[in-house]
Structures are given as structure tokens and as C-alpha cells.
Amino acid sequence: xxxxxxxxxxxxxxxxxxxxxxxxxxxxxxxxxxxxxxxxxxxxxxxxxxxxxxxxxxxxxxxxxxxxxxxxxxxxxxxxxxxxxxxxxxxxxxxxxxxxxxxxxxxxxxxxxxxxxxxxxxxxxxxxxxxxxxxxxxxxxxxxxxxxxxxxxxxxxxxxxxxxxxxxxxxxxxxxxxxxxxxxxxxxxxxxxxxxxxxxxxxxxxxxxxxxxxxxxxxxxxxxxxxxxxxxxxxxxxxxxxxxxxxxxxxxxxxxxxxxxxxxxxxxxxxxxxxxxxxxxxxxxxxxxxxxxxxxxxxxxxxxxxxxxxxxxxxxxxxxxxxxxxxxxxxxxxxxxxxxxxxxxxxxxxxxxxxxxxxxxxxxxxxxxxxxxxxx
Numbered sequence: 282x283x284x285x286x287x288x289x290x291x292x293x294x295x296x297x298x299x300x301x302x303x304x305x306x307x308x309x310x311x312x313x314x315x316x317x318x319x320x321x322x323x324x325x326x327x328x329x330x331x332x333x334x335x336x337x338x339x340x341x342x343x344x345x346x347x348x349x350x351x352x353x354x355x356x357x358x359x360x361x362x363x364x365x366x367x368x369x370x371x372x373x374x375x376x377x378x379x380x381x382x383x384x385x386x387x388x389x390x391x392x393x394x395x396x397x398x399x400x401x402x403x404x405x406x407x408x409x410x411x412x413x414x415x416x417x418x419x420x421x422x423x424x425x426x427x428x429x430x431x432x433x434x435x436x437x438x439x440x441x442x443x444x445x446x447x448x449x450x451x452x453x454x455x456x457x458x459x460x461x462x463x464x465x466x467x468x469x470x471x472x473x474x475x476x477x478x479x480x481x482x483x484x485x486x487x488x489x490x491x492x493x494x495x496x497x498x499x500x501x502x503x504x505x506x507x508x509x510x511x512x513x514x515x516x517x518x519x520x521x522x523x524x525x526x527x528x529x530x531x532x533x534x535x536x537x538x539x540x541x542x543x544x545x546x547x548x549x550x551x552x553x554x555x556x557x558x559x560x561x562x563x564x565x566x567x568x569x570x571x572x573x574x575x576x577x578x579x580x581x582x583x584x585x586x587x588x589x590x591x592x593x594x595x596x597x598x599x600x601x602x603x604x605x606x607x608x609x610x611x612x613x614x615x616x617x618x619x620x621x622x623x624x625x626x627x628x629x630x631x632x633x634x635x636x637x638x639x640x641x642x643x644x645x646x647x648x649x650x651x652x653x654x655x656x657x
Contacts, residue, residue: 296336296339296340296347296350297336298354299335299336299339299350299351299353299354300332300333300335300336301332302354302357302358303331303332303335303350303353303354303357304328304329304331304332306357306361306385306388307327307328307331307332307385308324308325308328309384309385310328310384310385310386311383311384311386313327313328313331314384335350335353336350338350339351343503343637343638345396345638345639345640348396348600348638348640349392349396352392352395352396353388353389353392356388356391356392356395357385357388360382360387360388360391363378364378364382395642396640398642399600399640399641399642400639400640402640402641402642402646403437403635403639403640403641403646404437404646405645405646406438406442406445406446406449406633406646406647406648407645407646407647407648408449408453408647408648408649408650409630409631409645409647409648409649409650410649410650410651410652411619411626411628411649411650411651411652412651412652412654413589413626413651413652413653413654414653414654414655414656415568415588415589415653415654415655415656416655416656417566417567417568417588417655418536418537418566418568418655419536419537419539419568419653419654419655420456420488420534420535420536420537420539421536422654422655422657423652423653423654423655424456424457424539424568424652424653425453425454425455425456425457425650425651425652425653426455426456426457426459426570426589426591426650426651426653427450427453427455427457427458427459427486427648427649427650427651428459428460428461428591428593428628428630428648428649428650428651429446429450429458429459429460429461429464429633429648429649430460430461430462430463430464430495430574430591430592430593430594430630430632430633430649431461431462431463431464431495431593431594431596431630431631431632431633431634431636432446432463432464432465432477432632432633432634433463433464433465433466433468433469433497433632433634433635433636434464434465434466434469434473434474434476434477434634435465435466435468435469435470435473435474436468436634436635436636436637436639437634437635437639437641437646438477438633438634439473440470440472440473440476440477443473443476443477443479443480446477446480446633446648447480447483447484449648450480450484450648451484451485453648453650454485455484455485455486455487455650456486456487456488457486457487457488457489457490457491457532457539457541457570458481458484458486458489458490458491458522459490459491459492459493459541459570459572459591460481460490460491460492460493460522461493461495461572461573461574461591461592461593461630462492462493462494462495462496462497462498462546462574462593462594463495463496463497463498463574463593463594463632463636464477464492464495464498465477465497465498465506465508465513466497466498466500466502466506466636467497467500467501467502467503467504467505467506468503468504469506469507469508470507471507471508474507474508474512474516475516478516478517478519478520479520481517481520481521481522482519482520482521484520487534488532488534488539489521489523489532490520490521490522490523491522491523491524491525491541491543491572492517492522492523492524492525492543493524493525493526493543493544493545493546493572493573493574494524494526494545494546494549494574495546495549495574495575495593495594496546496548496549496574496575496594497636498513498549499513499549500549524543525541525542525543525544525572526543526544526545527543527544527545527554527555527560528542528543528560529541529542529560529561529569530542530543531567538567539567539568539569539570540561540567540568540569540570541569541570541572542560542561542569542570542571542572542582542587543572544571544572544573544574546573546574546575547573547574547575547577547578548575556581557578557581557582557584557585558581558584558585560585561585561586561587562585562586563584563585563586564586564588564624565586568588568589568653569586569587569588569589570587570588570589570591571587571588571589571590571591571625572590572591572592573590573591573592574592574593574594575592575593575594575595575613576590576592576594576595576613576614576615576616576627576629577613577614578614579614579615579622579625579627580622580623582622582625582627583622583623583624583625583627584623587625588624588625588626589625589626589628589651589653590622590625590626590627590628591628591630591649591651592615592627592628592629592630593629593630593632594613594629595607595613595616595617595629595631596631596632596635596636596641596643596644597616597617597629597631597632597643597644597645598616598617598643598644599631599632599635599636599638599640599641599642599643599644600638600640600641600642600643601642601643603643604616604617604643604644605643613629614627615627615629616629617629617631617644628649628651630647630649631643631644631645631646631647632644632646632647633646633647633648634646
């Protein structure tokens with residue numbers, strides 16, 4: 282689980298730095314600068330009141346105010362640096378910049394545009410298709426796997442959009458439907474919980490429906506969930522979804538066998554889970570699908586015999602530059618997309634929903650469809 286320091290202290294420090302940066306920039310706003318000589322007290326106090334208002338609006342680490350204030354501060358940093366460069370050039374270039382800058386109002390315009398773009402991108406549910414080949418036998422020579430991950434029902438994907446997801450799953454006509462964690466979280470309202478349970482109950486998959494826990498499904502990071510673990514597992518059972526926790530199961534298809542391995546989530550169990558090598562003894566002739574909420578221990582999974590590894594968790598960053606930072610500092614073994622790892626193909630979904638903020642400026646809000654074919 283994330284510590285209190287990470288969840289709350291770091292955001293508070295960030296809020297303070299943002300407020301200071303904004304205060305210094307607010308001094309340049311036209312409706313503030315006009316008081317510089319006539320009413321100096323108002324000139325210094327008005328931006329202080331504005332900064333205090335921003336800090337109050339951004340008090341919730343998961344609220345849109347925090348994102349808005351952070352983006353506004355980030356835009357100001359970029360534009361301030363650009364302004365220094367134009368000042369160094371001087372002349373007409375700097376005069377044009379001062380006009381465009383509008384006393385700092387440009388940052389507000391760009392921030393509003395960024396938020397509108399992020400909201401619209403979050404709302405657009407896409408299907409991302411991958412093609413994978415294998416030398417192992419498959420029923421009819423092919424297998425269609427549909428993955429739903431990180432739905433976080435109740436956020437971008439609320440109960441009103443349950444029918445949209447149901448229609449997409451029906452159109453994709455999967456052989457296997459796999460849910461790779463964080464389908465719900467502690468903020469999911471009960472009506473949304475029940476609506477998506479109905480979606481999964483109505484979904485058809487020839488060879489079954491399978492689920493692995495994410496760190497949020499039963500987590501209590503920012504509040505108490507509207508359902509218990511017993512409620513959750515009863516709902517999965519009623520929907521015909523099999524919950525897998527550090528177990529390998531074989532699936533008869535009428536044309537051979539498939540194997541599905543479901544892992545406990547590393548964060549939720551704090552790393553106390555079965556080593557990959559103990560779940561499988563190594564590659565064999567059975568095609569093996571490996572489900573793990575987080576893209577961790579991918580090499581170990583491949584060495585244990587996984588042919589296809591499906592993960593989620595990262596949201597591909599969701600809000601720029603989170604994904605860029607994650608890639609630079611290698612927070613995840615794979616942040617998004619597909620990669621060959623040993624004899625396996627690993628795929629990380631950006632998620633069918635959004636976490637916390639109903640915004641997305643990195644990755645896609647997506648359902649993943651993997652077409653696996655036997656190589657001839």
C-alpha cells in the first residue's frame with residue numbers, strides 16, 4: 282500500500298510550491314498590476330488572496346482543482362522560461378511576446394484548453410488491437426482474447442456508460458474475456474458496482490471469463506468501499522467470472538487445452554506472493570496466458586512458461602508527464618504497449634477508465650483485443 286507520506290504529505294508540499302509560483306505570476310496579471318502605484322497594499326494582497334483561493338480549490342489530492350492548479354503552474358513555468366528567452370533576444374520579438382503573454386492571462390487560456398482536451402480524450406473509449414503468433418496449437422488455429430483493465434467504475438466509466446462497454450464486448454465476440462484488476466475501487470458507488478457486474482454477467486466468452494485483483498479493487502486508499510470482499514466475490518461468481526489468485530488453471534476448448542495463470546497483485550499483497558517458477562515449471566506445449574495486474578516480474582513469467590502476459594495498472598501515465606517520468610526512471614518494467622520478453626509477448630493496457638481525475642492526456646481509454654494465431 283502507498284504510505285501516508287506519498288498519499289498526502291507530498292501533495293501538500295506540491296500545493297505549497299504551486300501556490301508560491303502562482304503568487305509570483307499573479308503579480309503580473311493586468312487587473313492586479315494596475316494597482317502597483319495607486320494602491321500598493323492591494324497590489325500585494327490581491328494575488329495573495331488569489332493564490333490562497335487556488336490552494337483551497339486544490340486541497341483535495343484527487344480533485345480536479347489539484348490538476349488545474351498543477352497544470353496552470355506548469356504552464357507558467359514553461360511560459361516564464363520562454364519569456365526569459367525572448368527578453369534575452371529583445372527588440373520586436375520581445376514586444377510581440379509581451380502582447381501574446383497578456384500579463385499572464387495566456388497561461389489561463391492554455392490551461393483551459395488542456396483540461397478540455399484531457400476530458401474529451403478520457404471519454405473516448407477505444408479498442409486497441411494486437412496480433413500475436415505462437416508455435417503452439419490453438420483451437421481452430423486462433424484465439425481472440427479481450428482484456429478489460431483499470432475500469433475504476435464510477436469515474437469516467439460510470440453506470441450511464443455500462444451499456445457502451447457491454448455493446449463493445451459483444452461486438453468483439455471474445456473467446457476469452459479477462460479482467461486484469463482495478464475494475465472497481467474504493468470510490469465506486471454501489472449503483473456503478475452493480476451496473477458493471479451486470480455487464481460482465483451478460484458478456485459471452487467461449488472459453489470463459491477470468492479476473493485477477495488489482496491494488497484498488499479491495500484497497501482502502503481514500504475511503505471505504507461500497508462493497509465488501511464477500512460482495513465482490515459473490516458478484517464475480519454470479520457473473521460467471523472466475524477469480525484467480527496465484528493459481529494456474531487449464532481450460533478445455535474441444536480442440537486442445539489452454540492454460541491461464543492468474544497472479545495476486547504485488548502491491549495489494551505487499552510482494553508476498555508465490556514465485557512465478559512455482560506456478561509453472563517452464564515452457565511446454567500448452568499455450569499459456571499470464572494475467573498480472575501490474576507489469577512486474579515479466580522476465581520471471583516468461584521463464585516460467587508464459588506465452589502471452591496481460592497487465593494494466595499504469596494507465597500509460599494518464600496525465601502527462603507522469604508516463605514520461607515513469608519511463609525515464611523505469612518505475613514500471615513496461616509502461617504501455619507490447620514487448621517481446623524472452624519467449625513471451627507482454628502487453629500493458631492503458632485502462633478502460635481513469636483513476637481519480639476524469640482526464641487523460643497520455644495513453645488511450647481502451648479495451649484491448651489480442652488475436653493469437655498458430656504459426657504455420
